[in-house]
Amino acid sequence: MVAYRGLVPLPAGHPADALRIWVGESKHFLVYPVRAGQLLNYVGFVPSDSSVRESWSERGDPAALAAHFAGWDPVIGQVIAAISGPGGTGFQWGMYDRAPLSRWSDGRLTLLGDAAHPMLPHLGQGVNQALEDAVALATLLRACASSADVPGALAAYERLRRDRTARVQRGSRRQGAGYDSSGSQLEDRRWIYEYDAWAEAVALT
Ligand SMILES: Cc1cc2nc3c(=O)[nH]c(=O)nc-3n(C[C@H](O)[C@H](O)[C@H](O)COP(=O)(O)OP(=O)(O)OC[C@H]3O[C@@H](n4cnc5c(N)ncnc54)[C@H](O)[C@@H]3O)c2cc1C
Structure with a gap:
């Protein structure tokens, strides 16, 4: 797209x-x-x-x-x-899409924003999720007493953010597929649209 x-x-x-x-x-x-x-x-x-x-x-x-x-x-x-x-x-x-990552931190290194969770724009959430990351990361880093605490804070940040951002990534993909009537949502709803009430009733007569 x-x-x-x-x-x-x-x-x-x-x-x-x-x-x-x-x-x-x-x-x-x-x-x-x-x-x-x-x-x-x-x-x-x-x-x-x-x-x-x-x-x-x-x-x-x-x-x-x-x-x-x-x-x-x-x-x-x-x-x-x-x-x-x-x-x-x-x-x-x-429009390029990626599946959620299983992890994005390693020791004293982490990612935020699109680098951690690139998503399609259909929920208008790319920047919002990057800002939420920033707030969480800043809050957890601020609580570190020394640099030795940083890897733990980064791991806590990733744990806090990963499921939520993955959910938004998947939701953005679903929303786009629904808009364009070409993805799994249409397949899922095919049973609704292809139902023929007349034919179903005739079959009973
Ligand atoms: C068409 C479209 C519509 C969108 N609509 C919305 C919307 O309505 N609402 C919303 O919230 N989000 C929207 N987004 C998503 C939003 O733009 C991104 O999620 C957001 O910009 C991500 O911010 P970021 O800081 O993580 O990454 P980026 O904004 O991509 O920033 C990364 C920066 O790093 C720089 N860079 C890359 N490599 C290097 C390097 N090696 N050295 C130095 N610098 C480097 C890049 O030049 C860039 O400036 C949309 C995106 C697109 C494409």
Whole structure:
């Protein structure tokens, strides 16, 4: 998957306080206002068969994004058209996912943030989990009486954080699969959608 992401000025008439998501097979588009409703953050998630350079500044082609969402709600077209206008920005990121690590500390060395638990962005939790790590780590290190206590504090930090961050990693993956209707959630729900009440009743007659 590739995420096209950027900011545009809040279009006239667009709600300044609402997150909106459009979902379709294998793609979804979402917008939410930022900077007190002056700007609209947009993200379009689409499938891709090529890799994307790992970078925070890889430009996304608005025409390619528009082609992915041709025929969708005109609001999406309006947002994409604004990318090339004044104040619009557009970047793209490859979406890469990793399973939770079984450990991330060794003696006096540990990790935090994405290095410890990279996750897909579908729960909007990457930075939040990194900040929680930082709070936990700082609190436990502060309680150390000497450097000899540090390995124990790092082990306690990892124990405290590992299950929670792993749960968020898995939840982000599930959320993305659900949005794009192409993953295990759809498989899990197939029994609901494929149920034919008429055929079931006819079978009893
Ligand atoms: C499209 C997208 C949408 C996202 N949306 C959200 C969201 O809505 N909410 C949210 O909470 N999170 C979101 N995230 C995730 C969030 O950006 C990351 O979780 C967060 O940036 C991780 O912070 P970090 O400090 O662990 O790592 P990074 O921000 O990756 O920082 C690591 C730094 O280390 C530097 N570095 C790497 N190697 C070296 C080296 N050898 N020497 C020196 N420096 C080095 C890198 O250049 C970088 O500056 C999103 C991410 C993406 C890609």
